[in-house]
Amino acid sequence: MYSEFHLQRSASLESASPLPNLSCLNEQQTAAFHLVVDSVISPVPDAGHFYFLYGHGGTGKTFLYKTILAHLKKLGKIVLVVASSGIAATLLPDASTAHSRFKIPLEIDQASSCNIKKGTQLAQLILDASLIIWDEAPMVHRLSFEAVDRAFCDIMNVPFTGIHYRPFGGKVMLLGGDFRQTLPIVADAGREESVDASLTCSYLWSTCTVLQLTENMRITTSAGNESVTFNGMDFATWTLAVGNGTVPGKCFHQNQPADWIEIPEQLLISATEAPIQTMASEIYTDFAARFHSAAYLTERSIITPTNRNVTEINSHMLALVPGQVRTYFSSDTLHTDAVDPSWLEAEYPTEFLNGLSFNGCPEHQIDLKVFTPIMLLRNLNPEIGLCNGTRLMVVYLGHYVIKGVIMGGTFNGKTVAIPRIVLNINDRRWPFVLKRRQFPVRLCYAMTINKSQGQTLISVGVYLPKPVFSHGQLYVAVSRVRSANGLRFLIVNEDDIPANYTRNIVYEEAFADLQLSGDFDLNFP
Numbered sequence: 466m467y468s469e470f471h472l473q474r475s476a477s478l479e480s481a482s483p484l485p486n487l488s489c490l491n492e493q494q495t496a497a498f499h500l501v502v503d504s505v506i507s508p509v510p511d512a513g514h515f516y517f518l519y520g521h522g523g524t525g526k527t528f529l530y531k532t533i534l535a536h537l538k539k540l541g542k543i544v545l546v547v548a549s550s551g552i553a554a555t556l557l558p559d560a561s562t563a564h565s566r567f568k569i570p571l572e573i574d575q576a577s578s579c580n581i582k583k584g585t586q587l588a589q590l591i592l593d594a595s596l597i598i599w600d601e602a603p604m605v606h607r608l609s610f611e612a613v614d615r616a617f618c619d620i621m622n623v624p625f626t627g628i629h630y631r632p633f634g635g636k637v638m639l640l641g642g643d644f645r646q647t648l649p650i651v652a653d654a655g656r657e658e659s660v661d662a663s664l665t666c667s668y669l670w671s672t673c674t675v676l677q678l679t680e681n682m683r684i685t686t687s688a689g690n691e692s693v694t695f696n697g698m699d700f701a702t703w704t705l706a707v708g709n710g711t712v713p714g715k716c717f718h719q720n721q722p723a724d725w726i727e728i729p730e731q732l733l734i735s736a737t738e739a740p741i742q743t744m745a746s747e748i749y750t751d752f753a754a755r756f757h758s759a760a761y762l763t764e765r766s767i768i769t770p771t772n773r774n775v776t777e778i779n780s781h782m783l784a785l786v787p788g789q790v791r792t793y794f795s796s797d798t799l800h801t802d803a804v805d806p807s808w809l810e811a812e813y814p815t816e817f818l819n820g821l822s823f824n825g826c827p828e829h830q831i832d833l834k835v836f837t838p839i840m841l842l843r844n845l846n847p848e849i850g851l852c853n854g855t856r857l858m859v860v861y862l863g864h865y866v867i868k869g870v871i872m873g874g875t876f877n878g879k880t881v882a883i884p885r886i887v888l889n890i891n892d893r894r895w896p897f898v899l900k901r902r903q904f905p906v907r908l909c910y911a912m913t914i915n916k917s918q919g920q921t922l923i924s925v926g927v928y929l930p931k932p933v934f935s936h937g938q939l940y941v942a943v944s945r946v947r948s949a950n951g952l953r954f955l956i957v958n959e960d961d962i963p964a965n966y967t968r969n970i971v972y973e974e975a976f977a978d979l980q981l982s983g984d985f986d987l988n989f990p
């Protein structure tokens with residue numbers, strides 16, 4: 466914490482780099498830039514300064530955060546940068562995950578606050594910060610923002626209720642993201658609970674000013690899209706229509722929503738008897754010659770809704786890589802508060818524990834080769850780019866450490882070592898806490914759609930042996946690329962549903978009324 470504290474301060478005083486070039490910002494980015502920067506430089510006393518940067522995938526939110534950050538650091542201001550996911554944090558300079566930075570409790574309720582004591586270095590850092598940037602905010606449960614609000618009011622000595630209340634204690638906050646993309650994950654939640662978990666359903670939302678970006682910079686900054694049209698829509702318009710749920714859908718089963726949309730022919734790979742092999746050779750072209758190139762691996766991925774399919778694709782790709790497999794087995798033990806745990810140990814022997822799989826946790830058995838891409842599954846050290854979601858190419862497989870070269874983000878190309886760690890896995894299904902000692906990694910030729918959120922890739926294969934299962938997933942999938950040329954779908958449908966149709970689940974109420982809140986002029990005259 467001490468070094469982190471000093472890092473933030475020294476980073477804020479860097480003076481080697483010039484002020485960022487504001488002329489490259491588009492009109493909406495420029496307007497948002499000035500509003501936020503003016504709030505930092507001349508804050509209105511006793512007012513709230515809570516902004517939400519809202520724009521669909523590729524509209525340049527991350528680009529704008531970086532510009533604001535560079536500008537304020539040049540002026541000697543302290544800016545704390547966080548993101549809701551580890552992978553989003555790796556895309557921004559000096560960022561960490563919001564949960565680790567603000568000590569947000571994992572078990573959270575309406576009255577929770579963060580574990581930040583007044584008078585500590587962290588409390589002082591928050592007091593001294595001129596701006597907090599929080600990317601991919603829609604992925605976090607609204608109760609987490611409310612806990613941060615409570616903690617900041619306390620640190621800044623601002624009453625949490627009444628006329629003197631100011632959101633986040635009056636700190637200038639720039640949250641951002643896209644409510645068309647995935648919403649907070651709530652176990653066993655239906656549509657209503659998922660939407661209710663969203664920041665837009667918090668009391669905080671009515672205090673925020675929405676800054677909207679609408680121009681797709683990911684697609685317009687690249688060539689190769691001009692000739693591609695789908696039902697009269699260009700690629701950028703089509704991807705946004707997917708996000709908005711306005712691509713006309715069909716119903717294939719009685720009493721089910723008409724949310725099966727047709728995927729344009731130009732994007733489709735025909736389903737074959739060997740769909741994984743077909744998808745793999747389409748996305749990992751020329752693999753035999755390029756399997757060891759970090760640049761080649763960085764720019765492509767196969768994305769799919771479930772971990773099960775991710776594992777199948779990864780195993781297929783691993784077999785294509787020359788060289789010896791190195792296998793790492795975890796050591797698994799169970800822990801319980803029970804006075805006599807012996808019956809539990811008898812009921813759940815080690816072999817049973819070894820067979821358990823959990824979302825976001827490494828498997829008991831991990832097979833790797835040198836030159837394979839892996840994804841980190843825990844925040845090991847955000848200061849050197851080791852976040853949950855960081856991708857690396859393996860360069861050394863040792864007994865005690867694995868070494869890898871970071872692929873993408875602000876630490877691209879850096880070689881780092883990953884140790885084995887003990888993961889405490891507390892799953893409601895089991896009457897014990899599983900302690901698994903293992904390298905916190907998995908192969909990542911393929912990843913889940915949720916893990917791909919925030920990444921810009923050149924070549925993406927969307928593998929759908931089953932349709933997506935929650936809001937925004939199809940939109941996240943189609944909006945990862947710079948051009949239609951880089952996107953391919955392989956769909957396998959049961960029940961005679963044609964393989965050019967897939968589900969597009971969109972909870973319109975999650976973003977329909979956003980423009981009604983805040984008093985910012987969204988038209989930027």
Ligand SMILES: Nc1ncnc2c1ncn2[C@@H]1O[C@H](COP(=O)(O)OP(=O)(O)OP(=O)(O)O)[C@@H](O)[C@H]1O
Nearest residue numbers: 489490491522523524525526527528682683686919
């Ligand atoms: N003003 C700009 N000038 C040039 N390139 C830009 C500009 N704004 C954004 N870009 C580029 O467009 C691409 C998409 O931008 P960015 O990643 O910031 O979008 P985003 O809104 O954060 O996307 P997502 O929601 O998918 O994470 C990036 O390659 C970025 O460098």
